[in-house]
Amino acid sequence: xxxxxxxxxxxxxxxxxxxxxxxxxxxxxxxxxxxxxxxxxxxxxxxxxxxxxxxxxxxxxxxxxxxxxxxxxxxxxxxxxxxxxxxxxxxxxxxxxxxxxxxxxxxxxxxxxxxxxxxxxxxxxxxxxxxxxxxxxxxxxxxxxxxxxxxxxxxxxxxxxxxxxxxxxxxxxxxxxxxxxxxxxxxxxxxxxxxxxxxxxxxxxxxxxxxxxxxxxxxxxxxxxxxxxxxxxxxxxxxxxxxxxxxxxxxxxxxxxxxxxxxxxxxxxxxxxxxxxxxxxxxxx
Amino acid sequence: xxxxxxxxxxxxxxxxxxxxxxxxxxxxxxxxxxxxxxxxxxxxxxxxxxxxxxxxxxxxxxxxxxxxxxxxxxxxxxxxxxxxxxxxxxxxxxxxxxxxxxxxxxxxxxxxxxxxxxxxxxxxxxxxxxxxxxxxxxxxxxxxxxxxxxxxxxxxxxxxxxxxxxxxxxxxxxxxxxxxxxxxxxxxxxxxxxxxxxxxxxxxxxxxxxxxxxxxxxxxxxxxxxxxxxxxxxxxxxxxxxxxxxxxxxxxxxxxxxxxxxxxxxxxxxxxxxxxxxxxxxxxxxxx
Numbered sequence: 001x002x003x004x005x006x007x008x009x010x011x012x013x014x015x016x017x018x019x020x021x022x023x024x025x026x027x028x029x030x031x032x033x034x035x036x037x038x039x040x041x042x043x044x045x046x047x048x049x050x051x052x053x054x055x056x057x058x059x060x061x062x063x064x065x066x067x068x069x070x071x072x073x074x075x076x077x078x079x080x081x082x083x084x085x086x087x088x089x090x091x092x093x094x095x096x097x098x099x100x101x102x103x104x105x106x107x108x109x110x111x112x113x114x115x116x117x118x119x120x121x122x123x124x125x126x127x128x129x130x131x132x133x134x135x136x137x138x139x140x141x142x143x144x145x146x147x148x149x150x151x152x153x154x155x156x157x158x159x160x161x162x163x164x165x166x167x168x169x170x171x172x173x174x175x176x177x178x179x180x181x182x183x184x185x186x187x188x189x190x191x192x193x194x195x196x197x198x199x200x201x202x203x204x205x206x207x208x209x210x211x212x213x214x215x216x217x218x219x220x221x222x223x224x225x226x227x228x229x230x231x232x233x234x235x236x237x238x239x240x241x242x243x244x245x246x247x248x249x250x251x252x253x254x255x256x257x258x259x260x261x262x263x264x265x266x267x268x269x270x271x272x273x274x275x276x277x278x279x280x281x282x283x284x285x
Numbered sequence: 286x287x288x289x290x291x292x293x294x295x296x297x298x299x300x301x302x303x304x305x306x307x308x309x310x311x312x313x314x315x316x317x318x319x320x321x322x323x324x325x326x327x328x329x330x331x332x333x334x335x336x337x338x339x340x341x342x343x344x345x346x347x348x349x350x351x352x353x354x355x356x357x358x359x360x361x362x363x364x365x366x367x368x369x370x371x372x373x374x375x376x377x378x379x380x381x382x383x384x385x386x387x388x389x390x391x392x393x394x395x396x397x398x399x400x401x402x403x404x405x406x407x408x409x410x411x412x413x414x415x416x417x418x419x420x421x422x423x424x425x426x427x428x429x430x431x432x433x434x435x436x437x438x439x440x441x442x443x444x445x446x447x448x449x450x451x452x453x454x455x456x457x458x459x460x461x462x463x464x465x466x467x468x469x470x471x472x473x474x475x476x477x478x479x480x481x482x483x484x485x486x487x488x489x490x491x492x493x494x495x496x497x498x499x500x501x502x503x504x505x506x507x508x509x510x511x512x513x514x515x516x517x518x519x520x521x522x523x524x525x526x527x528x529x530x531x532x533x534x535x536x537x538x539x540x541x542x543x544x545x546x547x548x549x550x551x552x553x554x555x556x557x558x559x560x561x562x563x564x565x566x567x568x569x570x571x572x573x
């Protein structure tokens with residue numbers, strides 16, 4: 001019995017050792033290091049200004065070590081980005097800029113990484129109160145990477161910046177620029193996911209310009225062109241927000257609901273729409 | 286005459302301590318389970334990822350091929366591995382353990398290899414038994430979910446102070462109890478097949494009759510030892526929170542702990558039930 005037990009334990013140990021050696025290095029080991037660094041990083045992001053320097057150093061060293069040991073892994077890409085974010089968070093802007101330069105040299109073919117690096121370049125200027133230079137970088141992001149999440153959202157980000165600063169005129173101009181940008185993207189990518197996202201952002205741009213009529217028109221076009229349970233769940237709450245709250249035209253909301261209702265054969269969503277029509281018709285009386 | 290559970294437990298513990306060969310079948314079951322666990326642990330890394338990665342990607346998603354999410358699905362994958370081990374080898378080895386018990390009781394030689402070969406003659410029946418039990422356990426889970434959800438919602442309506450998060454651990458305990466009941470009802474099937482050489486379905490029926498006729502005795506006889514699993518079951522249900530507080534590999538540690546514990550608990554339970562059957566047969570003058 002003892003011999004059997006020892007033999008079985010040895011087999012388990014041997015299997016563990018063999019697979020550990022065969023699977024060593026590579027993506028998994030890099031992921032483990034990244035997880036360890038990010039666990040500490042998440043504590044820093046909660047309140048970066050009071051994070052102890054030792055914590056910042058430990059994350060920095062962890063990420064640097066990962067990049068050095070596993071440079072070809074996809075986790076190394078994420079580690080580069082995280083390290084840049086860490087430098088920006090701890091106000092080490094020169095280190096961040098140097099890191100971003102090497103990222104953009106190493107990952108030229110990865111538009112997602114390039115867009116993130118481009119955004120961070122702009123962020124550094126923004127945080128150091130050099131908005132003119134930040135704007136240049138953000139415009140490059142918009143023009144070079146319009147098919148990425150960041151590239152798509154940057155026009156609104158620019159408008160929001162001026163809005164927060166209280167520069168009404170500049171924010172209006174930025175939002176008008178956003179309208180042209182999103183209209184173009186929607187046209188070029190009609191019936192595709194990018195077209196749908198551009199439609200939503202176009203609607204938001206009109207709402208920021210307080211042009212609720214146009215926002216309503218875009219909403220109607222989006223509901224018709226991108227009809228799906230997902231899009232209805234997302235967009236139907238905006239019908240009353242625009243037509244009832246902002247435009248004070250419940251009859252337009254009812255008309256749109258009735259138009260959208262024809263696209264359903266049945267189901268929970270149709271019941272909800274019928275209920276909303278009922279409530280709006282009662283409130284009209 | 287009232288059956289002495291205490292005497293049964295003492296006799297069973299004494300037998301296990303004097304004849305460690307009784308543990309051998311359960312050690313083997315645990316070995317195969319832990320081997321499966323190792324393969325699951327390494328399944329997201331080369332070379333096993335060549336086969337495992339497409340399967341994990343299809344059924345769980347890309348995220349679970351990466352650390353630490355791969356550890357989050359380890360208990361689920363281990364559960365399926367346990368089912369396979371139970372059906373293909375677990376029941377056979379349990380039958381071998383009962384055979385070893387019988388030989389020790391009758392002062393016959395204990396040759397483990399010969400007993401495994403002997404048990405293999407009814408491998409088909411043991412496999413079918415394993416499949417029946419697994420189907421029962423799988424079938425009972427949706428019913429458990431339905432009953433518990435209704436009961437918990439009712440409890441929350443009557444006592445609004447009950448936090449929703451208690452539902453998770455409550456459901457785990459409820460599931461544990463249900464699985465325990467299935468075990469207790471059918472645990473004597475394999476001993477009946479080996480000790481009284483009954484065919485499969487007669488043995489299952491005898492086990493159910495034994496439980497029905499000795500409800501509280503069986504519950505306490507098997508229930509108290511099975512309570513050892515309860516902390517492990519609770520730890521498993523809290524694994525997510527534990528990972529956040531400690532490290533992701535804790536999931537593996539809990540799973541291994543469960544595997545090692547089962548060697549002793551399952552062996553003890555089978556020996557107790559086999560002893561109980563023999564005692565009943567003797568008291569009824571039947572030859573086991």
